[in-house]
Amino acid sequence: DAKTTQPTSMDCAEGRAANLPCNHSTISGNEYVYWYRQIHSQGPQYIIHGLKNNETNEMASLIITEDRKSSTLILPHATLRDTAVYYCIVRSTGANNLFFGTGTRLTVIP
Amino acid sequence: GAGVSQSPRYKVAKRGQDVALRCDPISGHVSLFWYQQALGQGPEFLTYFQNEAQLDKSGLPSDRFFAERPEGSVSTLKIQRTQQEDSAVYLCATLGRGSLNTGELFFGEGSRLTVL
Numbered sequence: 001d002a003k004t005t006q007p008t009s010m011d012c013a014e015g016r017a018a019n020l021p022c023n024h025s026t027i028s029g030n031e032y033v034y035w036y037r038q039i040h041s042q043g044p045q046y047i048i049h050g051l052k053n054n055e056t057n058e059m060a061s062l063i064i065t066e067d068r069k070s071s072t073l074i075l076p077h078a079t080l081r082d083t084a085v086y087y088c089i090v091r092s093t094g095a096n097n098l099f100f101g102t103g104t105r106l107t108v109i110p
Numbered sequence: 111g112a113g114v115s116q117s118p119r120y121k122v123a124k125r126g127q128d129v130a131l132r133c134d135p136i137s138g139h140v141s142l143f144w145y146q147q148a149l150g151q152g153p154e155f156l157t158y159f160q161n162e163a164q165l166d167k168s169g170l171p172s173d174r175f176f177a178e179r180p181e182g183s184v185s186t187l188k189i190q191r192t193q194q195e196d197s198a199v200y201l202c203a204t205l206g207r208g209s210l211n212t213g214e215l216f217f218g219e220g221s222r223l224t225v226l
Contacts, residue, residue, distance in 0.1 A: 034213065043114070043201050043217030044153065087152060091213060096143070096166050098215065100152030 004088045009105040012082075018075040020104050022088030025069040031092045033064060035073045037084040038103070044087065047073065078108045112136075114218035116202050122224045123192045131187045131221045133202030141205035142185050143215065144177055148198045156200075159185060192225045199223075 005023040012018040024033065034049040048055055048062045050071075055062045061074040075082055087103040115134040123129050135142055140161050145153035146169075155169040161182035170177070174192075179185040189196055199220040205213070 032213065036215075041219070043203070043219050044215075045217070046212075046214040049213060085152075093213075096141075096158040097155040097169070098153075100154070102150075102152050 003099065004090055004101055006086075006088050006101065006104045008102070009107070011107050011109055012075075012078045014080060014108050014110050015077055018078040018082065018106060018108070020073040020075075020086050020088075020106065021070065022073070023070045024088070024090045027068050027090050028092070031090045033062065033068075033071050034089040034091055034098070035060070035062065036087045036089065036098075036100070037082075038087070039081075039084045044100070047086075078106075080108050080110065082106065083108045114202055114204055114216050116200075116218035116221050118221055119219065120222050120224075122226065124226055125192060125194060127192050127225075128188065128190045129192055129223060131189075131200050131223070133185045133187070133218060135183060135185070135202070135204040136206060136216055139204035139206040139216070140182070142179060143203040143205075144185070144187050145201040145203065146171075146198045147201055147220070153201055156187070189223075192223075194225050197223055197225045 032049050032051050035047040036044040038044045047059050050062045064071045085103040085105050087100045089098050117132045142159045144156040147153040157177045158166040159179045162179050174190045176188045199222045201220045203215040203217045
């Protein structure tokens, strides 16, 4: 599976939108972009995934560039409970392994 | 159960001891994964089961690590002759038939192993 590059850390003011970028320039046509987050002392939690089109659910929005080489996870109104490490993962259908990398540590500031 | 359950949550072992970590998956989830997470790092894949069959064990770091899932439900990760470098959080994750299309893994809270 293709690898991803994310900033090590980011801060966001409470109530503002948090925009977390991810580069996946070697992504291939059958690979999806997944986002998970891990709150301290918990297991990772699925957020959202997409292939080409932008996606939105109750937790977040995922914006994928037209060339699919990068994406942005958007938390529209960050709360203190969104403080976590966010992992951007590229995975092909049927792949058993998720390669997590080190993710982006998002700190939401009151 | 409602989620993936792992036990023990915390385990302290002396170097050279054997340990066993248990994972109770969400009922009916056929796919089960083990991950190892060192301090400050992302989770790293260890092994994968589909029902009772261990289909991929490429991530197991040495032959001291052994995983089983004899009846296709509960899984146990065993580490023999523990070493200090085995200190990590061991995460179990499962994938149900309904989430096969989404690829959504459900993780437990992990078992934190500290080897002294």
